Amino acid sequence: MSAARVFGAGLAIAMTFAVAWLSRAPTDFAGDGDALIRLSWRVDGVTVEACETLSEEELAKRPIHMRNPQACIGTIAPFELVATLGGQTIVHDTIWPGGIRGDRPIYVFRDIPVIPGRSVLSVRFEAVVPEGTEVDSAVSRLTWEGEIELAPDDVALLTMDDHGAFVLRTPGPAASD
Amino acid sequence: MIRRFRAWGRIVLARLDGWFNSLYTWRYNPLYHSGALVVGCFVILLFTGLYLLLFYRIGSPYESVGNITAQWWGGRWIRGLHRYISDMAIVATVVHAARMFVQGRTWGPRALAWMSGVVLLGVFFLCGWTGYVMVWDVHGQVLATEGARIMDALPIFAGPIRRTFVGEEALPQAFFFLNLFAHILIPVGIALVLWIHVSRLARTYLMPPKPLFWTMTGLFTLVAIVWPIGMAPKADLLRLPTEVPFDIAYGFWLPFTQQMGPGWVWLAVIAAVASALLVPALMKPKAEKAPAPSWVNPRFCTGCEQCYHDCPYEAIDMIRRDDGREGFVGFVNPDKCVSCGICSGSCAPMGVGPPERTGRDQMVEVKAFMEEASLGGDDIVIIGCFHGAAGEGIREVAGAKVYQISCVGSLHTSVIEYFIRAGVGGVMIASCPPRDCWNREGVTWLEERVYNQREAELKDRVDRRRLRIVYAAEAELSVLEREVASFRSQMSALDRALSEQNIEIDVACVVPEVSVGEEIGA
Numbered sequence: 001m002s003a004a005r006v007f008g009a010g011l012a013i014a015m016t017f018a019v020a021w022l023s024r025a026p027t028d029f030a031g032d033g034d035a036l037i038r039l040s041w042r043v044d045g046v047t048v049e050a051c052e053t054l055s056e057e058e059l060a061k062r063p064i065h066m067r068n069p070q071a072c073i074g075t076i077a078p079f080e081l082v083a084t085l086g087g088q089t090i091v092h093d094t095i096w097p098g099g100i101r102g103d104r105p106i107y108v109f110r111d112i113p114v115i116p117g118r119s120v121l122s123v124r125f126e127a128v129v130p131e132g133t134e135v136d137s138a139v140s141r142l143t144w145e146g147e148i149e150l151a152p153d154d155v156a157l158l159t160m161d162d163h164g165a166f167v168l169r170t171p172g173p174a175a176s177d
Numbered sequence: 178m179i180r181r182f183r184a185w186g187r188i189v190l191a192r193l194d195g196w197f198n199s200l201y202t203w204r205y206n207p208l209y210h211s212g213a214l215v216v217g218c219f220v221i222l223l224f225t226g227l228y229l230l231l232f233y234r235i236g237s238p239y240e241s242v243g244n245i246t247a248q249w250w251g252g253r254w255i256r257g258l259h260r261y262i263s264d265m266a267i268v269a270t271v272v273h274a275a276r277m278f279v280q281g282r283t284w285g286p287r288a289l290a291w292m293s294g295v296v297l298l299g300v301f302f303l304c305g306w307t308g309y310v311m312v313w314d315v316h317g318q319v320l321a322t323e324g325a326r327i328m329d330a331l332p333i334f335a336g337p338i339r340r341t342f343v344g345e346e347a348l349p350q351a352f353f354f355l356n357l358f359a360h361i362l363i364p365v366g367i368a369l370v371l372w373i374h375v376s377r378l379a380r381t382y383l384m385p386p387k388p389l390f391w392t393m394t395g396l397f398t399l400v401a402i403v404w405p406i407g408m409a410p411k412a413d414l415l416r417l418p419t420e421v422p423f424d425i426a427y428g429f430w431l432p433f434t435q436q437m438g439p440g441w442v443w444l445a446v447i448a449a450v451a452s453a454l455l456v457p458a459l460m461k462p463k464a465e466k467a468p469a470p471s472w473v474n475p476r477f478c479t480g481c482e483q484c485y486h487d488c489p490y491e492a493i494d495m496i497r498r499d500d501g502r503e504g505f506v507g508f509v510n511p512d513k514c515v516s517c518g519i520c521s522g523s524c525a526p527m528g529v530g531p532p533e534r535t536g537r538d539q540m541v542e543v544k545a546f547m548e549e550a551s552l553g554g555d556d557i558v559i560i561g562c563f564h565g566a567a568g569e570g571i572r573e574v575a576g577a578k579v580y581q582i583s584c585v586g587s588l589h590t591s592v593i594e595y596f597i598r599a600g601v602g603g604v605m606i607a608s609c610p611p612r613d614c615w616n617r618e619g620v621t622w623l624e625e626r627v628y629n630q631r632e633a634e635l636k637d638r639v640d641r642r643r644l645r646i647v648y649a650a651e652a653e654l655s656v657l658e659r660e661v662a663s664f665r666s667q668m669s670a671l672d673r674a675l676s677e678q679n680i681e682i683d684v685a686c687v688v689p690e691v692s693v694g695e696e697i698g699a
């Protein structure tokens with residue numbers, strides 16, 4: 001066997017290993033050692049009806065079969081989201097319903113990097129409605145407060161349970177692999 | 178800039194080709210077979226994938242892959258092979274695409290192959306993405322969450338699809354079912370796009386030579402056995418993945434996109450795809466520089482169908498004559514013709530070819546060349562393909578004058594006969610190796626015409642000892658020099674060649690009304 005043949009065979013093997021290595025390059029995706037608070041839920045929204053009583057003249061302009069004296073427009077109210085960790089505000093936002101006409105459910109999805117450790121998390125999610133509007137408070141105001149402890153790279157998920165109440169999920173014990 | 182990039186790439190590729198030829202011979206040089214190797218990879222993926230499918234469970238994806246990996250006699254290396262070969266497919270695709278790019282095989286009738294190639298590459302990526310998500314380890318998790326984050330920038334979903342991967346509860350089986358469905362369905366799409374990809378080519382060369390295919394399969398199997406794929410930690414949506422075994426071929430974009438907003442990611446994707454799809458438009462030469470398509474002169478065409486059979490791009494049809502003569506006549510479809518000139522070499526009566534490159538034009542040219550070069554019985558003339566070792570800019574190799582031609586497949590055999598009857602000692606044809614032919618089948622047809630009586634064949638009366646066909650790729654000038662020396666010593670054993678006067682090259686087909694001698698000015 002000539003030296004070129006041996007070299008060629010060696011190179012072929014090396015190239016095969018190199019291609020195989022492509023699929024198993026160990027990569028450190030570790031962020032900066034932060035933990036994550038994730039807020040994720042969906043609410044159908046709180047409909048706020050704004051009604052007005054039409055005047056005689058306005059009614060007179062309408063066809064005879066369209067003279068409903070009350071004109072109401074229903075809209076889904078936006079929500080205010082406030083979260084604090086250890087007394088510091090980490091989110092303060094107004095969240096609008098989805099869809100072009102604003103009539104779709106409200107989705108909340110936030111990933112907030114935080115410094116790992118033990119702290120008090122407090123979250124308030126509340127519909128913004130005009131003063132005096134009557135709304136179902138079970139849907140229009142959700143709150144959660146409690147102490148959480150997060151290690152680096154842990155994710156604490158605040159979400160909603162089947163009854164529409166906030167529930168916190170934290171990672172189980174680290175997989176020992 | 179794109180042209181300079183191409184010129185630079187051509188130099189690199191030529192060096193690599195030459196080097197690989199010296200190690201593996203032109204027959205098994207993997208760079209020459211890159212497109213076919215991708216198809217070979219696809220076949221291996223289908224077989225290994227079918228095996229893996231037998232054991233994969235959408236109800237417990239990670240655990241079932243774990244079970245496959247635990248089968249030391251089967252699953253372990255089959256899974257490794259499936260994975261390694263999918264990386265090989267990407268590597269070979271990139272080489273194949275780069276090759277087409279630097280050879281300028283991107284525009285005109287080839288644009289369809291180029292564009293569908295871009296689609297093929299995209300679909301391969303998509304298939305790899307679903308494949309990694311199937312395993313549902315941390316790598317799959319990163320791909321899934323990052324993919325969802327990017328998709329969420331599109332205003333087409335009712336709610337953020339990222340919410341699927343927040344860790345609220347175990348992922349629904351439906352997700353893994355859909356993912357598996359996509360992973361199986363995408364290859365059907367690949368096969369379909371591949372069919373479009375090669376639809377303009379005659380006699381598509383789909384599979385690599387058997388020894389090369391089995392060597393590739395064997396080598397990757399070996400690596401899969403000695404360097405098996407293990408199980409990365411299971412996906413845990415309540416933990417940020419840190420150390421992730423990561424596939425560069427399929428996930429090279431992850432480290433970049435993770436730093437970018439999804440809108441920017443889409444912009445980058447659109448920019449990359451658009452620039453790839455724009456290559457045919459950017460590389461197209463200006464109208465006055467673009468080689469013109471071939472054309473059949475109906476006066477000379479006898480309807481023999483040879484050009485119709487030989488055209489590597491299926492650009493020639495036979496249509497019924499409308500000039501009062503019986504039968505059919507060749508017709509070149511200019512939208513399909515890449516102007517390779519191969520039909521010029523097919524036509525005994527010299528009735529077809531791109532302007533200024535038909536057999537007739539070649540005869541005029543060879544006479545002028547002989548007059549100027551004044552070659553004699555001790556001389557060798559090299560007929561060099563423009564893209565090979567005796568290509569662009571080379572006038573002489575080891576004392577032998579070079580007569581250049583755009584592709585050896587376009588060479589009319591009458592030119593060879595003319596050289597020899599004019600008293601040149603020997604004719605050496607310097608061709609690119611067969612799988613490196615820029616026009617796919619140039620040297621294949623040339624050899625058939627010279628040695629196997631394919632129309633338009635080299636006449637029996639021509640002494641084959643005075644002729645040699647040599648494969649020498651662009652960077653293999655030294656190979657050509659060696660061949661010239663050895664050809665010279667072979668010729669020294671023959672009697673000195675004599676020059677004929679008033680050479681009449683007759684044509685096999687009878688051409689009504691016109692004598693070829695008249696037309697080519699003999």
Ligand code: HEM
Nearest residue numbers: 212215216270274277282290291294295297298381382383
């Ligand atoms: C991903 C899978 C791909 C496969 C399996 C594949 C396979 C092939 C095959 C088998 C041929 C025919 C070779 C022959 O018969 O001469 C071919 C031709 C071609 N491929 Fe691909 N290819 C792929 C991707 C690409 C890509 C990404 C590009 C460029 C962006 C590309 C550009 C071309 C061109 C331009 C030709 C035509 C060559 C010519 O007409 O001279 N291909 N491909």
Ligand code: SF4
Nearest residue numbers: 478479481482484524
């Ligand atoms: S090879 Fe020449 S004669 Fe035969 S069909 Fe083509 S153009 Fe006509």
Ligand code: SF4
Nearest residue numbers: 488514515517518520
């Ligand atoms: S030059 Fe002739 S052989 Fe080449 S693509 Fe055109 S018609 Fe076909």
